[in-house]
Amino acid sequence: MKTYKRVPIQFTINGKQVSLEVAADETALQAIRDGLKLKGTKEGCGIGECGACTIVVDGKSMNSCLILAAQLHGREVLTVEGLSADSELHPIQQAFLDHHAVQCGFCTPGLLMSSHALLTENPNPDRKEIVDGISGNLCRCTGYQQIVTSIETAARRISKEKVR
Amino acid sequence: MRTDVEYLRPDTLDKALEFLGRHGKETKVVAGGTDVMVGLRSGTAQALYLLDVSRLSELKGIEETSDELFIGAGATISDILSSDAVARIAPALRKASFRFASKQIRNMATIGGNICRASPAGDTLPALYVQDAQLELVSSSSSRRISLSEFIVGPGETRLGSGEVLRGLRLKKVPGFRVHVFEKVGNRKALAVSIVSLAALFHVTGAGVIERAHLAWGSVAPTVVRSTHVEQFLIGKPLTAGTLELAFPLVQEAISPINDIRASAAYRRSVATGLLFRLLDYYKINA
Numbered sequence: 126m127k128t129y130k131r132v133p134i135q136f137t138i139n140g141k142q143v144s145l146e147v148a149a150d151e152t153a154l155q156a157i158r159d160g161l162k163l164k165g166t167k168e169g170c171g172i173g174e175c176g177a178c179t180i181v182v183d184g185k186s187m188n189s190c191l192i193l194a195a196q197l198h199g200r201e202v203l204t205v206e207g208l209s210a211d212s213e214l215h216p217i218q219q220a221f222l223d224h225h226a227v228q229c230g231f232c233t234p235g236l237l238m239s240s241h242a243l244l245t246e247n248p249n250p251d252r253k254e255i256v257d258g259i260s261g262n263l264c265r266c267t268g269y270q271q272i273v274t275s276i277e278t279a280a281r282r283i284s285k286e287k288v289r
Numbered sequence: 290m291r292t293d294v295e296y297l298r299p300d301t302l303d304k305a306l307e308f309l310g311r312h313g314k315e316t317k318v319v320a321g322g323t324d325v326m327v328g329l330r331s332g333t334a335q336a337l338y339l340l341d342v343s344r345l346s347e348l349k350g351i352e353e354t355s356d357e358l359f360i361g362a363g364a365t366i367s368d369i370l371s372s373d374a375v376a377r378i379a380p381a382l383r384k385a386s387f388r389f390a391s392k393q394i395r396n397m398a399t400i401g402g403n404i405c406r407a408s409p410a411g412d413t414l415p416a417l418y419v420q421d422a423q424l425e426l427v428s429s430s431s432s433r434r435i436s437l438s439e440f441i442v443g444p445g446e447t448r449l450g451s452g453e454v455l456r457g458l459r460l461k462k463v464p465g466f467r468v469h470v471f472e473k474v475g476n477r478k479a480l481a482v483s484i485v486s487l488a489a490l491f492h493v494t495g496a497g498v499i500e501r502a503h504l505a506w507g508s509v510a511p512t513v514v515r516s517t518h519v520e521q522f523l524i525g526k527p528l529t530a531g532t533l534e535l536a537f538p539l540v541q542e543a544i545s546p547i548n549d550i551r552a553s554a555a556y557r558r559s560v561a562t563g564l565l566f567r568l569l570d571y572y573k574i575n576a
Contacts, residue, residue, distance in 0.1 A: 126297055126299055126304060126307070126308045127297065128295040128296065128297040128338060129295055129296050129297065130293070130294075130295050132296050149294045149295050149296035149339055150294045150296070150329055150339060152326065171330060172326075172327045172330065173323055173326075173327065173390075173391075173393070173394055174480055175480075176391065176393060176480075179393055185367070185396040186392055186393045186396060187393050187396050187397050188323075188391075188393045188394065188397070190326070191321075191322050191323050191326040191327070191394075191397060192322060192326075192397070193296065193319065193322060193326070193339065193341065195296045195298070195341065196319075196322070196341060196343060239392070239393070242392075257479075258392065260391060260392070260478065260479035260480070261390070261391025261392045261393045261394065261479060261480060262391075263480070
């Protein structure tokens, strides 16, 4: 059985194929921030209790601080950098701006990812479903109300765009 | 984290077991990683090898037979939530899964991991105790079954051998529960370690008399508590607040909560009995 001190992996991140060599016990968060220099994903607690490090892997939201980088092999990963194409913001991002849902901004990338995962699974959540859907992300600044409203607005705008 | 740690991802369970048979004592098995990674970071989990079982199909799957439900140890909490079979056959487990950590953790964490971690506060455990879960353990040379209540022997302590892996668990189908409950009290509604939890499955006659009572409390003792005294006391009595209050002293005898960073023993005692009243809410809903 082959064992690896350094593990060669290939995966897709924000639509791009990447190849990396990661340490056996390196986390996905470390690989994304330090290996790939994508600094949008944040470390809030490092132990899966705050959601600041949330990324989407094969369509599911996960805490990247708890994933071994080696486990990303063959997966499709989405980070906050992958939400907007070029200069136009994703509707969720625009809604966060419009409703002042960002103060210090540290929780924001994780919340955007959780919101994106939520709206992909449930395009028309009610307020309770939104609150449940983001309950894995802590925010110390806003009190959450603007965040929930942003997601409601984003859901409406995304639906309208689909109809067009 | 130690600098000499090595990673491996065998592509079959047999290969994983073969490796564990030789190196089990220096190996941490990683499924969802939601607990192992915390231990690695803090240094409490020391291992030479990280054996990734997260993609082993032999550990996945939720299958229903005529009299049982089999849940693979590698099933994530999200898998359990989206299973129609679990909803029908193990409704207390389904309820417990809703309160488990967070969506992100549920997408990663496995029921096998929650069982093997054997935390007194493990959120799937009370629901598995009330349904008399039977576990299947495998090694490269053997396969055995053991009840969950025998498997977990103390906080964080199980009878898992160093060359063994939990392959899955079985729950017997017992239809007709009028009351199926999981209640959890924590410092938050999500992302909270349970301060007290209660799982319950009751059969109640049309006239409101308790025919079968299975109850299990979490976070009030070194392991999950089931009490035959409490259960026997309730059988044959009407499901009312009066009956439940009469059971309180028996509950207090059965549990042994501690003071810790989250709550006092006194608070836990008070909640452990108070949670029984939630049974009445469920009874009314399903009546």
